[in-house]
Amino acid sequence: MKSSITQSVSLKCTGTSLLSGPMWRRLFLGFLSSLFLLNVLYGAPAGEEKSGNTARPNVLILFVDDMPYQLPKVHQAGKVDTPNMDRLADRGTWFTHAYNAAPLCCGSRTAILTGVHPTRSGVYYNSQGYRRADTFIAEVTSLPGIFRDNGYLTIGYGKVAHNAFLADDIGDYTPGYYKYFNNPENVTHTESDLKNYLLPGTLNTVPGPATKNWWWGVLPDDWDRDDPTKMQQDTQQANRAIKVLSEKHDRPFFMICGFYRPHLPWTVPERYYKKFPIDSIEIPEGYLPGDLDDLPKPGRWIASNRKEHADVVSAGKWKSAIQALYASTAYVDEQIGRVLDALDDGPNHGDTIVIFADDNGFHTGEKEHWLKFALWEQTCRVPFAISVPGYPTQRVDTPVSLMDIYPTLIDLCHLPAPATHDLDGVDLTGILSGESAERGRPVLSTYGKGNHSIRNEQFRYIRYRNGDEELYDLLDDPHEWRNLAEDPQYGEAKAELAKSLPEIEAENTAPPGPVMTSATWDDEAFEPEKE
């Protein structure tokens, strides 16, 4: 059956345009369904699986957390040897320009899981659990929920939703198959527990109001191997995913395996640190002294109000932090590889869609900023790959959104649209199959009500809630160093981009409202500049 699928796709890829894209897709999917029917009626050929999984493929989603988009080797600027992320690029579509809906964990993950943009859900911040809202968003059928409702074995391991709200989602998963992040019942070691096992003298901290909870360090080299008492939770969750992938199931599965690294605390065994000697670490190429000078007041405030960069630099930890981030990325890449090996060597190989994504990017000093919580490329852009058995391998430069996962998957798996709500994302199946390179509209990322970033093939346009603007020509200025918003030469481009600003701007859902401590919006940052 595998060879039939491959042939039919290659026919499609080389064929003429006698059939329109959607019609072709329907015929192709009908062809797959009839293959399934023949299988059921006459039995599977020797050596082939007898199952309905061809019509309803399995889904494996692999998340990483807080990884700069340019770290994987698949990007030319890749700083880390990531053979397994590269494997993801080699088995399907690698989106070189993918963006989140919100530049932080909870807003981004809620948009992925509900298919609803923050501007409509009102879930903007890390403090907002969507199921606790007093609006429609609390009642929507989530992405895992719609797979559960349609008979899938539905599995969630690790960090899927945002940390604080993971327990809310237990009903979305098949009983016994939800083992969420940092819960002592699910993992041998929580994140804070790891501090007790670091090699002596390797604990790093950064004094400062916003950095005082940051830490990283080196675990002994016998960690994250075979001893179950010496495993970080990402290793443990990978082992769970491996078990699922190594077995046959009586129904298709939908599994999210959410890795926490390379999120802080950057704590991984010594062998990963050794790949990145501190002397080899360079200041990020996106850092430019004085870069904030041409930003409007809200941009400057977002970049530096928490003073993390100043604190990292004065503590002498800039390169150490980058080293630890790289080591953590190498570690998580290896976990991804173990999971992919289990898929490729197991009985589900031929009928499993694989998605790889990161919830947000990460600053390491670019624009004198650290972490996420901003509307620039460094935070909004994320690695993103989708592979569908039999579909072509390609790199796609069209800007796409992680919100597109929900509508794309229900199309690929032939599930009905959710009855509870409309989806804001775009179905990417036409791009995945090579029929189209168009998404149809630019990507919108939003950070707090009223602050938006529009990204198309060439530009990023940012508009803050007080009307202040930034405009970057990414083709000419990949690090967004030159704000062109006031340059009349770009007035037309800016006006065109502004047409994609949202018409709806939902209020923050409650409870709880945004609680961001030192990052809480400072209204003064949005007041006009005093001359």
Ligand SMILES: [Ca+2]
């Ligand atoms: Ca994150």
Ligand SMILES: [Ca+2]
């Ligand atoms: Ca600048």
